[in-house]
Amino acid sequence: MTTMLRTGAGLSQSPRDPGGGGTSHRCERRITVPGLRRDEVAMLAGISADYYLRLEQGRDRKPSVQVLESIARALQLDEETAAYLVGLATDRPRRRRRTPKETVPSGVAKLVATLHLPAFVEGRYLDVLAANPLATAISPRLVVGANRLRDVFLDPAEQALFPDWELATRALIAGFRQSVGTDIDDPRFIELVSELSLAGPRFRHLWARHDVRPMQGGRLCFDHPQAGRLTLNREKLLITGTEGMMLVMYHADPESEDAEKLALLASATVPPTPSANRTVTCVCTVLTAAALALNPSTTTRWSCSWVGARRARRTAGPVLMVASAS
Incomplete structure (x- = not known):
């Protein structure tokens, strides 16, 4: 929460004093970071600048929900990000627990296998838990046992599928943060974040932004090695009775060139007689x-x-x- 509050407000700091608590003896030029100053955020939230500083520094770890909601309004956070901020400060016991194995309901597994659209099941940590052949035709990494975070950030072939890889990674991280929520002590979460943070600067940069976005549908553009440029609609449906599993499906606009390409990909997945x-x-x-x-x-x-x-x-x-x- 303290990191989120610090990144929420842009503070004027000197180049040699990133904490804003002293002065630079070599350079007096001030660097202005876009955003509100700390005292401006405090004023808009109706709290003192000293109290806001204590929250930033983690010296007050139990702010009220009303205070957090006021800060969220001052920072103009959207509903999802504001809820995430409040959730971080919720007073509830934390304990390390073994991550339970995610098992796809049998009915959903049968549905994925019979769908004539690219479809797969995504777990809470973006593991691929089920996938049909047409999904694998879109990306060979869409197979059971793969992880979308690892593939998109670490696999060059998967990265090449996305014409705008930076936009794709930004949306992926925001959705992952929303999916995990406040369970940041989960061993599976720690393993993934640690591995990807060490693997490259892109993940570290996006993780530090604290962007939160619900796992929802949209339009995706692929540079497919056989089909060429392919634009598909993506739907993400929450599977009831599970802890955050999503059924993900791709479909093309009717009677479009993308629909023709998708149909040809589908025909290539049918075993020949x-x-x-x-x-x-x-x-x-x-x-x-x-x-x-x-x-x-x-x-x-x-x-x-x-x-x-x-x-x-x-x-x-x-x-x-x-x-x-x-």
Whole structure:
């Protein structure tokens, strides 16, 4: 809580005196950090500047809810962040406890497996607890046992999926802080935060911001290695009867190019049958012949992947129809 109060108000400090408690002998120029000064926050909250300083320094660890709500209003915190601030100061016993194993309800697991959309279950600590093949087609890291924080911050291949990686990480950390809430003594929480804080400066910077945002839906843009630029809607639904598990689903706008790409990705996840293999071979043979007839001098070898089939369909649609029927 003390860190959150310090970052909430921008204080004028000298370069050699980051605490604001002394003067610099080498440089008298003052650096002004954008935001309210400590005494301004105290005045707007209706408390003394000395009391606000004691809260900042952790010398008063039991402020009333009314005081915290007044400070939240002075800092213009949104509802989620204000609730988080009040929760940090709630007087309740803390004890280290073993993190219980998160188990996906059987009905939800069956639902994920049968959905024709990319879907996975995310635990309280952003562990992937269940995922269907189409979700894995979006990202190979969306598999049971993976952790979204580790992958997004530490895996270069996962980072490459997000055109705006910095925005994605900011939203991810804000949602993680909201999900964990005040259980900051949980061993699982300590393990993750410690590991990622040591791994790189990006996580440390975002964690120090104390941003809080509810786990909710939105639009995500991917740079998919096969489908190219892919923009999908993301829905996050709380699974009742669990401690913060979320059912996450991606879907495209109807009749859009993104919907077509998603459908092609879905078709690639269907296990082929022996008869389907014969049909694909026939289709590829006829398509290759059609391509050579259209451009005999071409040296391009046609691929039987869905990307090649899509490209061929645009230039040789009637041939594809005949081949599929044969």
